[in-house]
C-alpha cells in the first residue's frame with residue numbers, strides 16, 4: 001500500500017485516479033479547491049481549499065501533512081483556454097502558465113521533505129506540449145505551458161536522481177472530461193487512468209524523466 005497525494009481531485013482524471021487507487025487499496029490524500037459529491041462518496045481523505053496557485057493554501061496543506069511520507073505525488077490540476085493567434089490574450093497565456101507549469105514545480109518543491117528514495121513525482125502534461133508533435137498550431141497558452149511543464153519534469157528527473165526520487169511526464173490521451181467538452185472522440189477517464197497507473201507502476205530510476213502517453217508510447221519532445 002502506497003500513499004498518493006493528488007491535485008485537482010474533485011472531477012475528471014483526478015477523480016478517476018482517486019477512484020481506482022482507493023479500489024486497489026492505496027492510501028489517497030485527494031486535494032481540490034472545492035470537493036464534489038463524487039469525491040466525497042469515495043470516503044478517502046479529502047483536503048479542500050487547495051488552490052495550486054495560492055502559496056498560503058499550499059503551505060497550509062504542507063503543515064497538515066508534514067508527518068506523512070508521500071510515495072506518489074500526482075500533479076493533475078490544470079486549465080485549458082484555447083487561444084488563437086487572432087484572439088491572443090496575454091493574461092490567459094500567463095494564467096495557464098501559472099496553473100499548468102509554475103505551480104506544479106513549486107508544489108513539488110514544497111513537498112520534497114515528505115519524499116524519500118523510491119518516491120515518484122507525476123506531472124500530468126499533454127502531447128499538445130510536444131513541439132515535434134505540433135502540426136496544427138494555435139492554443140498558445142496551453143501548448144506553451146505544457147511544454148514548460150515537460151521541461152520542468154526533465155530537470156526534476158535529473159536533480160532528484162541522486163535522492164532516488166523518480167519523475168514521469170504523462171499525457172493521458174484525449175479524455176472525455178469537462179476540459180474537452182466531454183468529447184465523444186476520446187477515451188473514458190477509466191481507460192486513461194488504467195494506462196496512467198500502469199506507467200506510474202513501471203517507473204524506475206532507469207526510465208525516470210520519460211514523456212509517455214497513457215498507452216505506453218514514448219512521446220517526442
Ligand SMILES: NC(=O)c1ccc[n+]([C@@H]2O[C@H](COP(=O)([O-])OP(=O)(O)OC[C@H]3O[C@@H](n4cnc5c(N)ncnc54)[C@H](OP(=O)(O)O)[C@@H]3O)[C@@H](O)[C@H]2O)c1
Pocket residue numbers: 007008009010011012013014032033034050051052053075076077078079080099124125126127171172173174175176177178179180186
Ligand atoms: N482531458 C484531456 O483530454 C487531457 C489531455 C491532455 C492533458 N490533460 C491534463 O490532465 C489534467 C486533468 O485534466 P481533466 O481532463 O481531468 O480536466 P478537468 O476535468 O477540467 O479537471 C481539471 C481539474 O483541475 C483543477 N484545477 C484547475 N485549476 C486549479 C487550481 N488553480 N488549483 C487547484 N485545482 C485546479 C480543477 O478544479 P476546479 O473544479 O476547482 O476547477 C479540476 O479538478 C490536466 O492537467 C490537463 O491539462 C487532459
